[in-house]
Amino acid sequence: MILVTGGLGFIGSHTVRALLDLGEDCVVVQRRAPELPAVLAGAGARVAVEQADITDRDALLPIGRRHTITGIVHLAGSVPWPPAPHAPVEATRRALGGLLNIxxxxxxxGVRRLGVASTIGVYFGAKxxxxxxxxxxLPMNAPVSIPxxxxxxxxxGGYLAxxxxxxxxxxxxxxxxxxLGHPDPFFAAPALIHAAARGTAPDLSHLVGPAFAEDGLDLNYVKDTGRAIALLQLADRLNHRTYNVGSGRATTNTQLIEAIKKVAPDAQVGLPTGGDAPHLVLDISRLQEDTGYQAQYDTERAVSDYIAWLRAGNKN
Structure with missing residues (x-):
C-alpha cells in the first residue's frame, strides 16, 4: 500500500486515483474530517482513510502498524500556509517538523520510496x-514562503537520503x-474555466497581477500530474532524486480561450492583449525517460473535461 499525505486534496486525490488505476491500494492521511471526493468514487476498501496531522508524530507513526505501507507520497503542505506573521518561528517549527515526521x-x-512535493516556484529567479x-x-532566495x-x-531530503x-x-x-482545484493567484486558467461553465464573466480579483492574453506558463492538467507522480512512486528504478512534473510546454491564455470557445462559444473570457513576462517551462525529459510518462490531456481535451465536470454539478 502507498500512503499519500493530503490524499483527499486537489493533487492528492488524483494521485490516489492514478495509483489505484495502476493496481496499488492506498492509505490516505488527512488532517480534517475525511470525505472521499468524487474522483475516488467506487474505490471501496482499496482506499483506507486515516485522520491525522502529520505534525503530530504520535498520531502518525502508529498508522504504519495498522497498514502494510510500502511507499509514501508526501503532498500535504510542509510550509507555513497561510502565512503566520504573528508566530513565524512556531509556524516554521511545525512545517519542518511535519516533513521530518514523514x-x-x-x-x-522501511518503505521503498518517499516522494516529496516541491514546486516550479523553486526556479523563480533562475536563468x-x-x-x-x-x-x-537555483538562487538562494525566494519571493514568498512556498518556494x-x-x-x-x-x-x-538530500541530507536524509x-x-x-x-x-x-x-x-x-x-x-x-x-x-477539485481552486483559484490560483498566479494563473488565470481555473477562473476562465469556471466562468465558461457558469456563463459569467471571469472573476480575476484573486490574481497577484493583471492577466493578459499572451501570459503563459507550464500548465499541467491535474489528471496528468497525478499519473506522473504515481509513475514516479512505482518505477522499479529512478536515476535521479529530483524530477520536474509538468507538460513540458507553455500554455498561453490565448490558447486556453481558443479551446474554451470550442466548447462554449458564448463564453465571456476575453483578456486584454499583452503579457511580456518570460514563460516558465519545465524540461520533463527525466520524467519521460525514467517512467515512460506521456501526457494524456492536451489543452483542448483538458478544457473539455473540466467544463464537463463543472457542468455536471461539481463545485470546483
Missing part, C-alpha cells in the same frame, strides 16, 4: 532561456489545474 515514518516503516532542467542553478520551504525541504539510505525523490510540480 521521513521518520518512512525510515521506521530562464529555455525549458528548465532539474540541474539548473522558500520547498528549497529547504529538497536540501533536507544520504545519511539514512532512504530513497527520497522530489517532485517539482508545475502549475496544475483541473477538477
Amino acid at each position: 521521513a521518520q515514518a518512512a525510515q521506521e516503516w 530562464n532561456d529555455g525549458p528548465l532542467r532539474e540541474d539548473a542553478p 522558500t520551504f520547498k528549497k529547504v525541504g529538497e536540501l533536507l 544520504d545519511t539514512t539510505g532512504l530513497d527520497i525523490v522530489n517532485y517539482r510540480i508545475s502549475g496544475t489545474w483541473g477538477p
Whole structure:
C-alpha cells in the first residue's frame, strides 16, 4: 500500500486515483474530517482513510502498524500556509517538523520510496532561456514562503537520503489545474474555466497581477500530474532524486480561450492583449525517460473535461 499525505486534496486525490488505476491500494492521511471526493468514487476498501496531522508524530507513526505501507507520497503542505506573521518561528517549527515526521515514518516503516512535493516556484529567479532542467542553478532566495520551504525541504531530503539510505525523490510540480482545484493567484486558467461553465464573466480579483492574453506558463492538467507522480512512486528504478512534473510546454491564455470557445462559444473570457513576462517551462525529459510518462490531456481535451465536470454539478 502507498500512503499519500493530503490524499483527499486537489493533487492528492488524483494521485490516489492514478495509483489505484495502476493496481496499488492506498492509505490516505488527512488532517480534517475525511470525505472521499468524487474522483475516488467506487474505490471501496482499496482506499483506507486515516485522520491525522502529520505534525503530530504520535498520531502518525502508529498508522504504519495498522497498514502494510510500502511507499509514501508526501503532498500535504510542509510550509507555513497561510502565512503566520504573528508566530513565524512556531509556524516554521511545525512545517519542518511535519516533513521530518514523514521521513521518520518512512525510515521506521522501511518503505521503498518517499516522494516529496516541491514546486516550479523553486526556479523563480533562475536563468530562464529555455525549458528548465532539474540541474539548473537555483538562487538562494525566494519571493514568498512556498518556494522558500520547498528549497529547504529538497536540501533536507538530500541530507536524509544520504545519511539514512532512504530513497527520497522530489517532485517539482508545475502549475496544475483541473477538477477539485481552486483559484490560483498566479494563473488565470481555473477562473476562465469556471466562468465558461457558469456563463459569467471571469472573476480575476484573486490574481497577484493583471492577466493578459499572451501570459503563459507550464500548465499541467491535474489528471496528468497525478499519473506522473504515481509513475514516479512505482518505477522499479529512478536515476535521479529530483524530477520536474509538468507538460513540458507553455500554455498561453490565448490558447486556453481558443479551446474554451470550442466548447462554449458564448463564453465571456476575453483578456486584454499583452503579457511580456518570460514563460516558465519545465524540461520533463527525466520524467519521460525514467517512467515512460506521456501526457494524456492536451489543452483542448483538458478544457473539455473540466467544463464537463463543472457542468455536471461539481463545485470546483
